[in-house]
Amino acid sequence: MTRTAIIAGSGRLPATLAAAMDRPMVCALEGYAPQGLVVDQTFRVERLVPFLRSLADADVGQVVFAGAVARPRLDPSLFDPATAQMVPRLLAAMQAGDDATLRAVITIFEEAGFAVVGAQDLAPDLxxxxxxxxxxxxxxxxxxxxxxxxxxxxxxxxxxxxxxxxxxxxxxxxxxxxxxxxxxxxxxxxxxxxxxxxxxxxxxxxxxxxxxxxxxxxxxxxxxxxxxxxxxxxxxxxxxxxxxxxxxxxxxxxxxxxxxxxxxxxx
Missing domain, CATH: 3.40.140.80 (LpxI C-terminal catalytic domain)
Incomplete structure (x- = not known):
């Protein structure tokens, strides 16, 4: 059975969501650790492709986004070659606004083979x-x-x-x-x-x-x-x-x- 990963930001929502789930893998963007929750893996946007590969290696089949993040400052020296190819796409989305950025992120995860679900799908009472x-x-x-x-x-x-x-x-x-x-x-x-x-x-x-x-x-x-x-x-x-x-x-x-x-x- 495949696992679900919480792509977590700061705040209490990730922990509240995790309490309604069965052994989720918790991954947090660097600098945005969630409250009350042990993080299994921290990642950076500059290393997004290796991070996606690590999720697949951990038998993750679906992801849910929960918690607050701000637009990170990107360090060009940290990009791996595969993630660097995504930069123009990500920058164009970021310039178009928050909603466009979030849609781009969802599309990237889906193209990597992950189902993206909402918090309401996993914990309807929320x-x-x-x-x-x-x-x-x-x-x-x-x-x-x-x-x-x-x-x-x-x-x-x-x-x-x-x-x-x-x-x-x-x-x-x-x-x-x-x-x-x-x-x-x-x-x-x-x-x-x-x-x-x-x-x-x-x-x-x-x-x-x-x-x-x-x-x-x-x-x-x-x-x-x-x-x-x-x-x-x-x-x-x-x-x-x-x-x-x-x-x-x-x-x-x-x-x-x-x-x-x-x-x-x-x-």
Whole structure:
């Protein structure tokens, strides 16, 4: 029986995913070790082809990507001849944006003979389907969520971000390169609602339109809940089937304690 390899980045997702799997091989990009997980093999992009060969030698048949990475700085002196032939292809994808880069990475693994699967395929409970998990979004919250979903779709179409905050129909913030935490911290420190006594607003998260859901799914955790609460928002809405919840049971309990809603919205 072939093995599954987790191509891991930093954060807690790789360990959460590994706990739902049977003896996965854990491989991490150098400099991006996952939390709470022993790494079997570390690799560099400059040595990608030898790394792919080592996976085949270890009887790996499929891979799943999990965790956060940034674009690595490449050292030309480290390229092996086979990987060097991929450089123009990789650079062209990187210049086209994150989504193009991820698609190129998937294609390279598939061309090497590996099936690429998503976290939701191996651990379906990590990716909730449609429904309200905690609390109860009001009519105003649902209207703000509709507005936020439209904004996130527009951002994603140009490969910018996966989240937005909307209150009383107005966009208070959008997610850009600094990420979700920075956006929510900014809202907590700066954003003002037109009516201080009106609806508090929502944070909405979704994959980019047309995104390959096998890689780079948006992820929400307990830290996100704490920041949403600190920002004075009413809750979190996210695209059903397209967002990973870390510590799902703990998040539901904490959302209830904080008086926040968690809503997996049908796209």
């Amino acid at each position: 990716v909730p389907m449609a429904g309200v998990l905690a609390g109860a979004p009001s009519g105003a919250d649902r209207q703000d969520t509709d507005r936020a979903a439209t904004i996130v779709a527009a951002l994603g179409a140009v490969d910018v971000g996966q989240g937005a905050v909307v209150a009383q129909g107005l966009c208070l913030a959008v997610e850009t390169l600094p990420g979700t935490d920075a956006m929510l911290d900014w809202v907590a420190q700066t954003a003002r609602r037109p009516n201080p006594d009106g609806p508090r607003g929502v944070f909405y998260k979704a994959p980019k339109p047309g995104q390959d859901l096998r890689i780079d799914l948006p992820t929400l955790g307990l830290d996100t809940l704490a920041r949403v609460h600190a920002a004075g928002l009413a809750g979190i809405a996210f695209q059903a089937g397209g967002v990973i919840l870390l510590d799902r049971l703990a998040m539901v309990a904490e959302a209830e304690r904080l008086g926040l809603f968690l809503w997996a919205r049908e796209p």
